[in-house]
Amino acid sequence: xxxxxxxxxxxxxxxxxxxxxxxxxxxxxxxxxxxxxxxxxxxxxxxxxxxxxxxxxxxxxxxxxxxxxxxxxxxxxxxxxxxxxxxxxxxxxxxxxxxxxxxxxxxxxxxxxxxxxxxxxxxxxxxxxxxxxxxxxxxxxxxxxxxxxxxxxxxxxxxxxxxxxxxxxxxxxxxxxxxxxxxxxxxxxxxxxxxxxxxxxxxxxxxxxxxxxxxxxxxxxxxxxxxxxxxxxxxxxxxxxxxxxxxxxxxxxxxxxxxxxxxxxxxxxxxxxxxxxxxxxxxxxxxxxxxxxxxxxxxxxxxxxxxxxxxxxxxxxxxxxxxxxxxx
Amino acid sequence: xxxxxxxxxxxxxxxxxxxxxxxxxxxxxxxxxxxxxxxxxxxxxxxxxxxxxxxxxxxxxxxxxxxxxxxxxxxxxxxxxxxxxxxxxxxxxxxxxxxxxxxxxxxxxxxxxxxxxxxxxx
Numbered sequence: 001x002x003x004x005x006x007x008x009x010x011x012x013x014x015x016x017x018x019x020x021x022x023x024x025x026x027x028x029x030x031x032x033x034x035x036x037x038x039x040x041x042x043x044x045x046x047x048x049x050x051x052x053x054x055x056x057x058x059x060x061x062x063x064x065x066x067x068x069x070x071x072x073x074x075x076x077x078x079x080x081x082x083x084x085x086x087x088x089x090x091x092x093x094x095x096x097x098x099x100x101x102x103x104x105x106x107x108x109x110x111x112x113x114x115x116x117x118x119x120x121x122x123x124x125x126x127x128x129x130x131x132x133x134x135x136x137x138x139x140x141x142x143x144x145x146x147x148x149x150x151x152x153x154x155x156x157x158x159x160x161x162x163x164x165x166x167x168x169x170x171x172x173x174x175x176x177x178x179x180x181x182x183x184x185x186x187x188x189x190x191x192x193x194x195x196x197x198x199x200x201x202x203x204x205x206x207x208x209x210x211x212x213x214x215x216x217x218x219x220x221x222x223x224x225x226x227x228x229x230x231x232x233x234x235x236x237x238x239x240x241x242x243x244x245x246x247x248x249x250x251x252x253x254x255x256x257x258x259x260x261x262x263x264x265x266x267x268x269x270x271x272x273x274x275x276x277x278x279x280x281x282x283x284x285x286x287x288x289x290x291x292x293x294x295x296x297x298x299x300x301x302x303x304x305x306x307x308x309x310x311x312x313x314x315x316x317x318x319x320x321x322x323x324x325x326x327x328x
Numbered sequence: 329x330x331x332x333x334x335x336x337x338x339x340x341x342x343x344x345x346x347x348x349x350x351x352x353x354x355x356x357x358x359x360x361x362x363x364x365x366x367x368x369x370x371x372x373x374x375x376x377x378x379x380x381x382x383x384x385x386x387x388x389x390x391x392x393x394x395x396x397x398x399x400x401x402x403x404x405x406x407x408x409x410x411x412x413x414x415x416x417x418x419x420x421x422x423x424x425x426x427x428x429x430x431x432x433x434x435x436x437x438x439x440x441x442x443x444x445x446x447x448x449x450x
Binding site: 061193194195196197198199224225226227228323324325326327328 | 340341397400401402403404405420
């Protein structure tokens with residue numbers, strides 16, 4: 001590379017090669033502790049079932065120790081998925097849950113910036129990456145492994161491989177819920193998540209505009225195609241209240257997401273306004289749910305988090321039995 | 329617009345040393361799907377090609393058996409057959425399709441075998 005005219009240096013970011021691209025090879029049998037507090041799943045193919053907690057979908061190759069994995073997605077870029085994921089994760093932690101946040105946007109990781117952790121490098125322990133602990137959350141992002149300004153010029157299979165490793169080669173420990181900040185779109189990253197783990201649900205973020213809702217609709221349809229329950233729709237940048245005169249301005253229109261949720265018969269989780277403080281605290285690396293936990297915006301995120309938590313326990317209840325795979 | 333809910337299976341039961349898969353759904357329906365049938369109608373592009381015109385007629389699978397069934401997310405399973413074929417991802421609605429139209433689809437397969445001078449025997 002040095003011989004190419006103009007090249008002064010090179011930074012190489014690699015992922016370990018895994019056979020078959022992103023598709024996970026069968027998990028090697030792990031020693032399952034018989035005293036594990038969570039019951040093992042009911043059935044097994046001819047190899048030992050993975051050690052997974054009781055949530056309904058987790059009998060199927062979930063990540064050991066993680067009870068529920070939820071995706072925060074949008075279809076469209078720029079609607080506030082990362083800000084929403086970060087504040088939601090914080091709000092869920094405030095409710096008393098053990099929460100992890102996985103930044104699955106390989107091309108545009110936001111988590112390091114959102115939490116003011118630029119330059120932090122995770123440790124390696126027993127061949128696994130240790131997630132960064134901040135504000136009561138466990139965080140992991142490809143942004144912790146490369147320079148902030150480095151573009152990830154990667155083909156699809158490498159993205160799939162990276163996401164799978166961030167999921168399975170990280171020492172997440174025991175989590176009640178993992179929030180996955182998805183990249184925009186309905187492609188490799190979404191398919192990887194849908195095929196490699198049994199997602200407990202998806203939260204779709206949209207702005208009120210028709211243009212964004214169109215993509216949100218596609219995002220919802222994608223998750224329904226792969227049998228991922230929709231936890232609900234969040235309307236971000238819902239309205240703006242002028243700090244000087246108190247007048248409300250619906251800069252990106254208003255209420256479209258609620259109507260869309262009704263039309264598509266998915267729950268509507270809440271409206272988050274366009275608010276300087278939300279954006280400032282995000283850019284400043286201290287999301288508002290951590291900076292002003294008693295404030296009105298943190299409350300909005302807390303209400304959404306409560307609705308999500310309740311819906312997750314509903315889905316995991318005895319009403320929805322696990323799929324049994326039985327070999328006679 | 330209401331999105332049609334994909335039927336969710338309650339049980340996949342592999343019987344007869346891997347020669348028969350019984351798929352039961354939450355709505356009470358149940359389908360008996362022979363390993364040979366599943367193999368020759370695998371959703372994999374290796375069998376289906378990339379268009380209906382490219383679909384391959386696979387013969388000689390009368391005694392094929394299923395070795396392994398692994399979940400794929402919430403919506404499908406990957407079936408590994410003892411002839412090495414493991415690229416088919418069988419989504420729940422694939423099982424419904426193969427189950428509810430079995431006579432039609434199996435009949436078409438037998439016709440195709442005959443037309444191409446192939447046999448079910450290896």
